[in-house]
Amino acid sequence: MGMNEPVPGLAAGAVEGPWYHPTGNEVALFEQCHARGLAVMLKGPTGCGKTRFVEHMAWKLGRPLITVPCHDDLAASDLIGRFLIQHDGTVWQDGPLTRAVREGAICYLDEVVEARQDTVVVLHALTDHRRILPIDKTGEVLQAAPGFQLVISYNPGYQRMLKDLKPSTRQRFVAMDLDFPPPELEARIVQHESGVDQAAANGLVSLAERIRQLRDRGLAEVPSTRLLIAAGTLMASGIPLREACYAAIVSPLSDESSMVDALRDLVDATFV
Template identity: 75%
Template sequence: MRGGAALALDGQAPVEADAEAPFYLPYGNEVAVFEQCHARRLAVLLKGPTGCGKTRFVEYMAWRLGRPLVTIACHDDLTANDLIGRFLIRHDSTVWQDGPLTRAVREGALCYLDEVVEARQDTVVVLHPLADHRRLLPIDKTGETVAAAPGFQLVVSYNPGYQRMLKELKPSTRQRFVALEFDFPELEREAAIIVRESGIDRATAHGLALFGKRLRALDQQGLAEVPSTRLLIAAAQLVAGGIAIAIACQVAIIAPLSDDAALVGAMQDLVAASFP
């Protein structure tokens, strides 16, 4: 569905959607698979490098399905209470306040936990009864067990390349999800995305996409993080605003990627060769 009221797959009344969908350019069967997961109440795990479009995909699917979206950025200090809720003191009494996960469960929203492995393991375990057939959220502090409303779906993402040797999802967690794998777009598709998101001409967008592809080959030479599509778009937006492409590449791509003098020099040489 495109714009207007989008009909939820669970049979509830239509939910008003934005007039324009978040831009997302599919590359395979990920949209159809996600729709079936939503219809069959299956949790979804998105795997892929940083900045390859995972978050935009979730935003697009929430629009397409006509569901509210609750996004949670995971980090080391994220606790179960941060997700579920806590008692707050107001005047001379205490009141319970739902956390974002609990709100999503009650409202039948899509709940997206970005970079879930950044959260502590004792926090991730809270997701288990929601990610399997039970679809329940126990709230120990109130004694309540909340059944997921129709339309609720749990979606998590992580970057397996970045987390290798650092953190990993436990098998007991992974096996509760249907996994969709993402990667950087192929050259022409990435150029089309850059054009759409920045407004620059096709030739310049193609050059930036090719530059990004060449930079990604430097991961074998010590570059910890390769340039994401997000970084290429940022450079393109600067170019669209009148910044010289070499400067745009320096400040939007090279500087965020590394402080190592040798790597920075190699990337600057690549800029000079790519945009003479």
Template identity: 60%
Template sequence: MNGVIDQYRVEQKPYYHTVADEVDLYEAAYGVRMPMMLKGPTGCGKTRFVEYMAWKLGKPLITVACNEDMTASDLVGRFLLDVSGTRWQDGPLAIAARYGAICYLDEVVEARQDTTVVIHPLTDNRRVLPLEKKGELIHAHPDFQLVISYNPGYQSLMKDLKQSTKQRFGALDFNYPEHAVEMEIVSHETGVPREVSDKLVSIAERARNLKGHGLDEGISTRMLVYAGSLIAKGVDPQNACRVALVRPITDDPDMRDALDAAVTTFF
């Protein structure tokens, strides 16, 4: 295998707790190289799922954290100056297409729409990536697959995918796991006892009920893992929850008081 792509291999098995039939569905989608879209709230396991599937399939994974300043050149590549003159450097999308990796565009709606248009030729029957500045047409490697993710509940009308983009993908919905599964995840990731993870998940569920009623986002599974990790290191549970769960998601004094009260109820 080309040394360029070896660095993107997922060497160790990531921990992922299957929630429904998402693993089987993704495997079937990869079998026909269907581009996939993962939809769900922040911190619910979308990225971990992609890492797990890349490991399970034995494919390299190139992850791009999208942002509003990202240009098409950041994805496909650009000419660079060095001591010998100019040389072409592939971007992450071009590397994945050329060598046969899974390319994961995380929070793709954060990128400008004129940037996301470059993925269109890769997500239909053409499976090509034009490098216009270089005058090259990359025909995607047979192992290449494109995966994107976004949080549909968090986007404004100004920040959403065009229908012409959405309809090029299959889609899997993700959400926070049910109580028992989320407890298992938090205990596994942090080493805290089940009674502690039970309390953490209960706090999160209360906060998630406030989404749209003062909170833009609920407490994510990722945040519960942060809190559990602090507790496992000997931090007082109430302090751990304030630092990892309450303070990051709101600056509103009344909302903080309500969440702090929930923490006090359980710890």
């Protein structure tokens, strides 16, 4: 989903929204934050369902959703907007954040710490009682429309080793900790999303549980629920079980030969 692709909510006539199975009280907490104009920070490992959760909540609340994948080169102008040169002069084009502020949309900044720090600072005036967005290039000061909400996400386990949000930024958000679901629930999610039977879903989750124990033994990233769904999707389409696991789980996790061999052994031991 690109930064210029809003996801329609109920107001746009959606009948069935993105499927999400709660693991705690995150739905009620998000609803209360939205009703009171509080910004939300989602913390959790890669592939645990943060993006799907935001998509589901936008649908449930009937708000359009604008998603921005953050990266090292993301500048403030990429969020706010810029002047474009046309044949008859220059014209201002709103960025995704400005569009969300004007339209009362939910703006979701995915992996926000990947963005430059000077870019993150432009969010501050939107995350307190002012709820404004100053646009220096046009002289406008936008008041956030009703329904606007700022949501950010990041992976604290990964980012802590590289970079992190400043305390002055973190304390502007209500933080919600998301993690991989309990095994029984994760198996139901894998079964629902991929189409495999219950036994296969249970096996994939059991494999993930074993691999996740290697987090501090040379494995930088552990298998996400997203990877399990990918493996299940391959299996449901006719790819042999082990081949699906090798392609969708083992290979994405490591290139180091001894670790790959260990992961393959876990696959073979799980699906005997």
